[in-house]
Amino acid sequence: MSLKLENVTTTVGGETHIDNISLELSPGTLHVLIGPTLAGKTSLMRLMAGLDKPSTGRVLVDGEDVTGVSVRLRSVAMVYQQFINYPSFTVYDNIASSLRLTRLSNHEIDLKVREVAITMRIDPLLDRRPAELSGGQQQRTAIARALVKDARLLLLDEPLANLDYKLREELRVELQELFKRRETIVVYATTEPSEALMLGGAAVVLDEGRKLQSGPTLEVFQNPASVAVANIFSDPPMNMIDGEIVDGEARLGEDIRLPLDGHLGQLSPGPYRFGVRAGHLSVVSSPGHEFRFGATVDFAEVSGSETFIHIRHGGAAWVVQEQGVHSFDLDQPIDVFLDAARLFVFADSGRLVAAPAPAGGGTPR
Amino acid sequence: MPVLVIVALSTIIPLMMVVNTSVQDIFGPGNRVFVGTEWFEEVLSDRRLHDALRRQLTFSGLVLLIEIPLGVAIALAMPKRGWGVSVSLVVLALPLVIPWNVIGTIWILFTRPDIGLLGVLVNGLGIQFDHTAAPLDAWVTVMLMEVWHWTPLVALLAYAGLRAIPDAYYQAARIDGASAWAVFRHIQLPKMRGVLMIAVLLRFMDSFLIYAEPFVLTGGGPGDSTTFLSTYLVKLAVGQSAPGPAAAFSLIYFLIVLGICLVFYRALQNVGTGDKR
Amino acid sequence: MALIELKEVAHAYVARPGGPEDYALKRLDMVWQDGAAYALLGPSGCGKTTTLNIISGLIRPSEGRVLIDHRDVTALAPRDRNVAQVFQFPVIYDTMTVFDNLAFPLRNRKVDRNEIRSRVHEVAEMLELTADLKRRASGLTADVKQKISLGRGLVRKDVAAILFDEPLTVIDPHLKWLLRRKLKQIHQQFSTTLIYVTHDQNEALTFADQVVIMDEGEVLQTGSPRELFENPRHIFVGYFIGSPGMNLMPCRIDGNAAIVEGAPIALGEGIAERGRAAGGELVLGIRPEFLRLKPSAEQGNVPVSVLLAENLGDFKIVTVSLGKLTLKVKVPEDQEVPGEWAYLNFPPEWTKVYADGRLVE
16 A cells, blocks of 8 residues: 655644645555654644544545545554553453454454464463553553554554653564564654664654655665754754855864865855764764864763763854763863764755765665 | 434424514414514513523522532542542432432422421521521522532532642642642642533533422522522413513523523633643 | 661552562662762662652651651651652643742742742753743743753752652653753752652763662662663663663583583683682673674684664664574674674673672672
8 A cells, every 4th residue: 555645734723733745655664753742743644544634635545535534444553652552451352352343253353363462472461451561561552453453554653652761672673573574554753863763764854744854764864954854863963063164164163174075075155054963073083083173071971881071162062972981070171073074064044965975884774 | 414304303493483483473373473573572671581680690600609619629628549539429429310300399398497407407596497488598598409409510520620630740739848728729720720611611501591490499489589580481481371472582591591602612712722732 | 968868768559568579669778978960760660769759758658767967857748858859741830930930939938039039030040941931831842841840949949859750751852962961060050969760771871970770679789870881780780771781691601611502702800710609590791882793703703693784873783693692783883794694702801791690790
């Protein structure tokens, strides 16, 4: 099944929730909707499912116009952030509930329920009620309920957000396995860049109801089309500084001057915004990280294997992500090293004009 | 389609008949004269109607003034967990499930000066109390009956509203050192706003339309003192056999209630959109 | 600013606890140093929120005593304890302005009007809320509301400790960074004791000087983020900290090496004998950050087959299989990953042995 959204807009009571979005989803693919809260991820998924009708625009399934067709007639399954299960049913009945509305025999239903329960590792819990389960188990039940339908469209709205960090990690790996094996279109909403990167597939970046960029997830990450996308799709946030290209060099802020080599070469003079990821700055000089500038340390956060050093340079507050553990004193002046080949350059309007070449090797998922 | 048919039969057609009657003078079967707005004019200038309206508004006003705060107070006092919850819910619900004319009857008996518990008690204290004789006594009795009957509804709604408040608010208030009154004013009352609006709307409408209980209790008397709007309407239509004016009046009545409902509906909508995040 | 002590504290939510399984918090003794930043880290149900609520007074422990500056406060109500708490969901008083919200705790304690005004302005400036002071609190975004919740804790001059119960849960990732920065600045400026409960290790490790790891009502290890990362004393700590967590492999000891799936792995000085002496179930642990992926079979490298390489932007995670086991290796962004076969190097200083769950040292 292929799903297409054509110029859909949703306005509710004067507020635009979805602003002219067009999207094409092909079968057997995973699409990640990434954006901050209230960006329109849930609204968009509701449009895809048929729970809401767009104010303008069309929704097409396999080329046929289904705008306005009730969700009951479409092949959709949805998993929510809050673990939604029928509280009075056992886990078994919860999973079987949607199958009972079809023409399958009890025996066939039993087979399917048990199969999915084993996949989601809840087969020992089939007799319990949701209130007796932990958060992770409840969400597995909700996912099992969605999977057993074998719907052609599977929507997951931040399904792991209410779970513990470690549990999230584990479930994410399981979900990745699950998604690989099906012909379904899977749409997964999240606010976290690391989750999007782990899931792979194709990313759609949303903000304030508008689609900012779409494409293979890793590509969008490495080539954010605008400052807005760069801000949404990076963790820690991308370090930004205003500057200009003049007299054959790039001037970042007050005192960083770089020659126009590599990908900076074809840029015309004028004002720009420069961005660099926290991981591409260093407090240690190394090949590639040659351009040095002075900054003052605000504080350092040690996170086990790496340190986040919060610095001040000119008026900008930046973060340097450094491997290993380093400690610094408050207001200590340090040298920070920058690899010019990793700079992102954005025009005044916010649009990307130059991006670093992607780092070598490894299969993007 | 079936819904349309049912609505038509149960609402539209009778409504049309009422409109029909309101603009005609009926002398006998087959003998009708179109009189236009004559009945409306007569009704609107009827002094007894104005009295009934005044009484009605006073009544509804008093009802709201007493029942809403009382209901909230009861809800605040109810236990939050344990077996006490089910017990108090059942006890509260009891007055609500008794048929309304039975309620009237209960209170007649209850307040009789000779055999009623309340009647004997009050008279024993030296206060002359007879709801069939004195208008004030009748009013007090009707009010007591109404409050006893319907405050549980407000209490139940308020209780539901209170239960929906997450624990973290109370915990934060304890840490902030807030007194019980501050907790009520700044946390409980604002969070119950939606529920209270519904309670006010329901109670106002119901009390404005009230018929069975006061009719059974006092028959509208002594004299006219407890004749509220609906009682007067029935007297017109049935007692005086004046279908024309009665029809006209009931249309006006209907429009008043409709108007008030719209006002409350708007108010509710605004309350609802207040809390998005 | 004060020293907080928990002496022999235990808590059961049921009225008459039967055995250890009824206890949400098993007996513990803890000392919270004045002015330090602590994190209580653990999965749901481990007892961290219970511990926090016992310190603030929202819960009275079934057993044990709570002391603040050597004074027994176990029977004192929260309002008398000079402790502030910030909750998971922003708790603000909807009907009041931001100013009134911040002033609330002071008004309840009958503080002088002028002092209220100066404190509120001071705190508002610290939290960058000055522009919003006149606005109604109900219309603002979640991160601003959390700042207000935090502000209510900071306005009280005498606050001994500020407790946080998963406060960044509803905040977007981008804003989380800004709020964390704010928390650090507050810590530096006020040097109040801060205790932060979370299940998110990133928050815990970046925030705290000392992290307390809990599981099932018990404290498993207390230490700096670095200690917990480099030297986890318990298998649970190895698994829980680190994303992904420590690679854990059942093994046996033979001579001076550990044998995993038939492959010998060299161990640090003396570890082998102590491991043998300790007995019990032996598990080898090494973090994905410390495993080295090599293209060739140099001395001591273990051959593995490469299952998957995921590019996660700033780094890559390579999943390999060694016999029946699946291991993960974290490699830098630019490193080339071999196609099908590779060799793993286990640096002995980072290779840990656990006997019955506990570190062999």
